Amino acid sequence: MQPGRNTPLASGTQVPLIGFGTWDITGDDVRPSVLRALEVGYRHIDTAWGYGNEAEIGAALRESGVPRDEVFLTSKIPPRRIGLEDQTLTGTLRDLGTDRIDLYLIHSFPTEQESPRLWEFLVDARDRGQAISIGVSNYTLEQIDDLAVSTGVPPDVNQIRWTPSLYDRQVAEGLSARCVVLEGFSALRKANLDEPVLLDIAGNHAVTPAQVILRWHIQHRFITLPRSTHRQRIAENFDVWGFELTDEEVARIDALGARGVAA
Ligand SMILES: NC(=O)c1ccc[n+]([C@@H]2O[C@H](COP(=O)([O-])OP(=O)(O)OC[C@H]3O[C@@H](n4cnc5c(N)ncnc54)[C@H](OP(=O)(O)O)[C@@H]3O)[C@@H](O)[C@H]2O)c1
Numbered sequence: 001m002q003p004g005r006n007t008p009l010a011s012g013t014q015v016p017l018i019g020f021g022t023w024d025i026t027g028d029d030v031r032p033s034v035l036r037a038l039e040v041g042y043r044h045i046d047t048a049w050g051y052g053n054e055a056e057i058g059a060a061l062r063e064s065g066v067p068r069d070e071v072f073l074t075s076k077i078p079p080r081r082i083g084l085e086d087q088t089l090t091g092t093l094r095d096l097g098t099d100r101i102d103l104y105l106i107h108s109f110p111t112e113q114e115s116p117r118l119w120e121f122l123v124d125a126r127d128r129g130q131a132i133s134i135g136v137s138n139y140t141l142e143q144i145d146d147l148a149v150s151t152g153v154p155p156d157v158n159q160i161r162w163t164p165s166l167y168d169r170q171v172a173e174g175l176s177a178r179c180v181v182l183e184g185f186s187a188l189r190k191a192n193l194d195e196p197v198l199l200d201i202a203g204n205h206a207v208t209p210a211q212v213i214l215r216w217h218i219q220h221r222f223i224t225l226p227r228s229t230h231r232q233r234i235a236e237n238f239d240v241w242g243f244e245l246t247d248e249e250v251a252r253i254d255a256l257g258a259r260g261v262a263a
Contacts, residue, residue, distance in 0.1 A: 021227030167257025
């Protein structure tokens with residue numbers, strides 16, 4: 001893994017800051033998309049039991065010839081699989097063709113009673129070596145605190161919807177203060193790619209607004225998970241290492257978030 005392109009989790013594991021998102025990529029679209037992502041340099045793939053594409057991702061990984069150790073794999077267990085946790089994780093590992101997942105997440109907050117119980121399953125999975133790191137998704141800071149208090153084990157990651165217009169400094173700083181890495185999703189889908197500030201900054205660097213958004217994540221050390229099924233865009237979204245936003249540009253992008261500016 002290349003230094004500068006990764007961020008450490010509290011567990012010590014290094015995670016590539018750009019992962020390939022795979023929600024809604026199914027069937028015949030999976031193989032070419034994943035192969036293309038690996039070809040242009042992604043070494044982090046985000047999937048979930050609920051995406052129904054783990055078997056196709058596993059097949060594409062094997063076909064790519066990229067060694068398993070070089071790819072950071074994330075999957076998630078949804079609350080509706082409570083009671084079927086073992087089968088869910090076993091199925092994920094089987095379909096991906098691996099004996100361990102690099103990051104295993106609770107896909108969304110279940111109930112106050114279920115959250116610590118499901119979390120204990122992830123902790124056990126980590127203790128058994130089936131998951132290297134564990135985390136949550138779509139949790140609030142309060143829900144993370146409750147989990148940490150009730151189980152004594154804070155998550156390594158919180159995967160949440162995140163794009164400049166949703167930038168919330170309190171959430172970013174709150175996660176950082178808890179040593180929980182912020183992993184953003186829907187960075188492009190929830191963005192306005194015609195936003196004048198993004199267009200202006202993109203012009204400064206001869207890149208696209210999508211690349212500006214992804215670069216903004218990297219400079220904040222947020223993980224981001226762009227998804228595309230188009231060869232050119234898959235490459236474009238990973239081609240963000242050759243330019244740097246100025247501090248002023250980062251601040252202008254922060255200010256697109258309703259709560260991005262310090263009070
Ligand atoms: N934990 C959760 O609850 C959760 C929820 C949602 C997503 N996620 C994860 O986060 C990943 C990313 O989020 P997302 O799937 O919502 O969307 P996204 O990556 O923000 O956006 C994907 C959309 O943007 C388009 N796009 C991609 N690259 C582009 C570019 N360079 N210029 C213009 N348009 C571009 C894609 O179209 P084309 O395919 O046509 O290029 C697609 O319509 C998911 O795939 C999934 O892995 C997690």
